[in-house]
Amino acid sequence: MDKTWPEPASVPGFALPGLSVVVAGSGWLAGILLAAWFAAFSPFLLLCAAIGALLALAYYWRTRTIRQPLLALLFLILGAWRYTGVLPANDPLSIAHQVSSRVVKVQGTVSDEPRLEGRTRLLKVAVEGITTPGSTAWQAVHGTIEVQISGTSIEDIYGANYGDQLTLQGKLGAPPPHGPADVLAQMTFPRLTITGHGGNSLVAWLYHWRVQFMTxxxxxxxxxxxxxxxxxxxxxxxxxxxxxxxxxxxxxTAHLIVPSGFKVTLAAGLVASCMRWLYEGWLATKIGGSRVRSWQRWLSTIIVLLSIGAYTILSGAGSAAIRSGVMGCLLVLAPRLGRSYNIYTALAFTAMGMSLLDPLVLWxxxxxxxxxxxxxxxxxxxxxxxxxxxxxxxxxxxxxxxxxxxxxxxxxxxxxxxxxxxxxxxxxxxxxxxxxxxxxxxxxxxxxxxxxxxxxxxxxxxxxxxxxxxxxxxxxxxxxxxxxxxxxxxxxxxxxxxxxxxxxxxxxxxxxxxxxHRSSYPAGEKPNIPRxxxxxxxxxxxxxxxxxxxxxxxxxxxxPSQATGTTIIDFLRVGPTGKPAQGEAIFIRTADAKTILIDGGLDVPSLSQALDNRLPSWQRSLDLVILTVPRTDHLLGLQDVVTRYRVGTVVDGGMLHPSATYARWRQTIQEQQLPYQSLTRGNVLAVGKYTSLQIMWPGAQLHPSNSIQDNTLVIRLMAPGIRLLLLGTAAQSQYALSQLSSQTTSGALGADIVQIVGDGQQPVRKELSLLVQQAHPSLLIETPPAKQKKGQATDVTAIKLPETLSHIHTVNVGKAGTIEVTGDAQGWKVAPP
Known part of the structure; x- marks a missing residue:
């Protein structure tokens, strides 16, 4: 393992090659910093100066008092020359020169794993060519740009990922003020086309497994x-x-939650400990007796090196992880090559190597x-x-x-x-x-x-x-x-x-x-006491x-989870703290401890927190997940849920013309190998012994309409002491409401509680009033829309019921917060919010 700090024997001095590496590394880093402060250096003049310093070093190599200063001077000049070579001012083909207000097309390859920022994905794209729309001539350019696109998944099967070759059309803007140093420009929500795949297949494979391990x-x-x-x-x-x-x-303690060298060191030490059986355990005794064969140690070393490289990539391949990965490899290789490991030498060598590939890594x-x-x-x-x-x-x-x-x-x-x-x-x-x-x-x-x-x-x-x-x-x-x-x-x-x-x-x-002025410690008082x-x-x-x-x-x-005899229905307020509600989500725990999640809202973190607060820490399963309408504000949270929980059955009402979001939903269900059902009017789902879900809408043939609300899944829940009619977004569909009223008897719609997705900015449809009158509820629960239309106020506005429904108590989830309803053999009640 990489030492937290060196043993005393390695601190006071260096072997000659080690000291030379430290001197060279110090000069190299100082040269880069000097070139950054004084950007007027000419690359040609620096190269000439480096040749002169090299000749002087060769001449005075045997003179110890002059050799080290000349070595430092040589690498100082080389560091400055390397830095000036990457400056856009000295590179006519840099993408930084193309920043303007005009629309351009850019070709490039995604060079790193996408990052998430809110509901967007940030791509680092290594550009290769640029042109204007309508032109067929591509101009060669290079550099890295940051591209912001929509998305909430690190790995998106329908979007751009590491290694994908892209064509982007949009405006090139100045780089973000606090972004990575190697990013020279940015594009925000451009038109994107994936034209092929490149990149390193091994790195892509490791990035894929990184996401799988996260799941x-x-x-x-x-x-x-x-x-x-x-x-x-x-x-x-x-x-x-x-x-x-x-x-x-x-x-x-931020170093605990970011890619860090300490973690790479721990992983390398763990693998090294596991590999000792090759030359210290029973296998070594059987194969080589007391003399361990050299190939066994080299095999162990190679496995440890590969493990360090793999974990460095799995942990994000950040500069901190790469630094520790290189030093860890040096630590493992040094004894195999008959050399002693010195942490100063390793630090200098690693910093030189990383800044040689990318001088901007120092920032x-x-x-x-x-x-x-x-x-x-x-x-x-x-x-x-x-x-x-x-x-x-x-x-x-x-x-x-x-x-x-x-x-x-x-x-x-x-x-x-x-x-x-x-x-x-x-x-x-x-x-x-x-x-x-x-x-x-x-x-x-x-x-x-x-x-x-x-x-x-x-x-x-x-x-x-x-x-x-x-x-x-x-x-x-x-x-x-x-x-x-x-x-x-x-x-x-x-x-x-x-x-x-x-x-x-x-x-x-x-x-x-x-x-x-360091002095030796008295006997027995040395801080570095052996462990x-x-x-x-x-x-x-x-x-x-x-x-x-x-x-x-x-x-x-x-x-095991015990049955409580009580049905608990939580109408969750899904959305960030202090912001309006963002979609609907309903969590149900039946009288015999079965769990149901209906819709998922738009905000994944708040839904995750709400579910985990209502489930035991050890329970990572849901018996039933239902999507009532394939809108983003209902679907986005469920997309995350079906990957994080073991789901018994997934249910929705289907979709005539699948969108990319709904296609991704079905693809995820297939990848997770989850049982799936598409239900229509007349189907009944029994959830445990005491709860049933009656599907009231849509019909066997989906309504051919551009409005997906017309085919909203309408559910009537029947449980001991409580009847619940979930209209959802069907409350906004004139067609669905009229068909439900005409094709269903009033007794079949009877409910104690009716739930709708409403919009306080719009008047209540008369079809909704008729349907609610048929149901005869005592309580109407309203979930506000996830997104306010342009020009509307951002605060939550409850719907205004007509005079005929004024006797019904109405509660708005957006205003009141999460609403909990419980039901048992004695009846039902609403817990205070």
Missing amino acids: LIEQSLPQPYAALLVAIVLGLRTQQLGPLSQAFNVTG DTGFQLSFLGTLGIVLFTPHIQRPLHPLTRLPGGHFLVETGAVTLAAQLATLPIFALTFQQISFIAPIANMLTVPLLGIVITLGLLLCAVGLISTLAAAICGWLVWPLLWYMSQSILICASIPGAYLSVTTLDSRLAWLYYLPLSLWLLFLLK ESRSNWGRRLLYAGIAITIIATTAIASL
């Missing part, structure tokens, strides 16, 4: 714990993580935090540990000192970057990290195990979910509590980036002073507590 985790855990595990193990930040993201930022926040954090841990941890050393005499003191020193060292090295990026300075970070970081290895191990066994058995994945759930609960609660402490962090909104250099200058001088000799009481108590929690939680989770 497995979401099927095995409730939200937001599934989103937290996805972020920890795979580096994906889904919408459901939103409420926790800010808490992680302000407590200085990537992930790279800055990872590189400076690692360097800070190496340099500052021993000096922070020394004054804290008396605490090691306390129970668990070694653990507290080690974790606190590492956290403070990393925070000390990255404070300006963190403040400028997140506009916050965390004072609670050491405590928050001590509470959570020790569990990171266990959580990643269980998360990877869940992904592996989930490919074989969903039950085994669910068991892994039960095991990791209490740890995720503990981590999330610890972070939330730390974030809520007064004075835990300081918000800084107006900071000058030049303050970072004023911060690092005295910090560097202080470090040089410490290194120059084998440390007192493990604190760690043992921690692990014992974790084991007891896991056992107790698993025992409770194994208890």
Whole structure:
């Protein structure tokens, strides 16, 4: 595994090649920074200067006092030359020169996995050609642009994904102000055509499995714990993580939920430990006796290297993960090549390699935090540990000192970057990290195990979910509590980036002073005490507590859900906090504990949270999922639900002319191998022993109409003590209402409660009034439309019933919030909102 900080023997000095790498790397990085500050350098003059420095270095190579300065000078010039070569000003074919208000066509290839931002997808496209509409001549260009398109899935079978070759038509705008450094322009909602597929097939395969593993985790855990595990193990930040993201930022623990080098290191160490059987276990004894054959060690090394590369890509292939992946590979390869591993050499080599491929990586926040954090841990941890050393005499003191020193060292090295990026300075970070970081290895191990066994058995994945759930609960609660402490962090909104250099200058001088005047520690007082000799009481108590929690939680989770004898119907208010409701969703738990979800709304995170609040943490199944109308504001949430839950049966009323959204819905059902039924008038679904669903509409032949509301699935629910008529969007269809009234007797429509999707901006149809009179309800529940029309107010407006229906009590979900109705043998009642 990559060392958190180096052993003392590797710190004081370097072998000659190692020192040369550090000197060259320092010069290279300094050259890039100087070229960024003084953009007037000529690439040709820099190249000539580099040739001169190379000749001087060759001449004075045997003179030690001159060799290292010349080596630094050579790489400083080369770094500046490399940076000036990527500047758009020095590149006439850069896509940055094409930014204008005119409409253009661009050809390119999606070069990275899409990212989600709200209900849009962000694509990074490596462009290859540009032209104007109507022209057949393509002009060669290059560079990366960011493209924003509609979508809510990372991997969209009907959209653009990694490796797809595209033709885009739209306007090229300036790059986003706080976007990636390598993005030179952007397009917003262009006309997009997929013309082929390219990219690296292995990377595409790993990205695909990354999404599959995310789905497995979401099927095995409730939200937001599934989103937290996805972020920890795979580096994906889904919408459901939103409420926790800010808490992680302000407590200085954001490195837990983003792709980081520490996670790659843990995964590499886990694989390396598993590979020891090749040369230390029973197999090695049988094959090679006490002498382990060289090929066994090399096979183990190759497997570890491949695992590091695979997990680096699975965790997002961010700059932090790539940095750690390269250093991890060097750590594994060094002993096989007969070399000693030095962390300074590895850092210099990795930074040079990454910036050689892309000099702009130095302005990537992930790279800055990872590189400076690692360097800070190496340099500052021993000096922070020394004054804290008396605490090691306390129970668990070694653990507290080690974790606190590492956290403070990393925070000390990255404070300006963190403040400028997140506009916050965390004072609670050491405590928050001590509470959570020790569990990171266990959580990643269980998360990877869940992904592996989930490919074989969903039950085994669910068991892994039960095991990791209490740890995720503990981590999330610890972070939330730390974030809520007064004075835990300081918000800084107006900071000058030049303050970072004023911060690092005295910090560097202080470090040089410490290194120059370092003294040996007295015997027995050295902070870097070998792990084998440390007192493990604190760690043992921690692990014992974790084991007891896991056992107790698993025992409770194994208890089956008990029938309550009461039917519970929740009309969910689906939508972000503080914003209007966005579509309808109805969750039903029958008297014998069967579960039904009708429609899903437009906002996936709020639906996920609502469902997980109403289901036991261990239950990842729904007996029945119903789509009443294939509109986006009913369908989008269900699209997510059928991938995260084990669904017994999926029901809808079909569609005459399937849209792309409905086609994706049916494709997802097929991929998940879910039982599917298309129901029409006259069908009856029995859900458990006491509940039945009568399909009242549409007819056997769908009505040929451009309005999909005309074929809305109308359902009448019959349960002990309660009758419910779900009209949904049929309340807005004159055809559906008139056909229901004329073809159905009043007794067949009788209901205690009628539910509709209404629009307070429109008058109530007379057909709806007649139908409601036939049903004779005591309560009318209205779900407002998900989207307000242009020019309408954004607040929720309830429908105004005509005088003939004024005696019916009306409740609006958008205004009142989630409405819960319960029914049993004694009758039904509405819980106060």
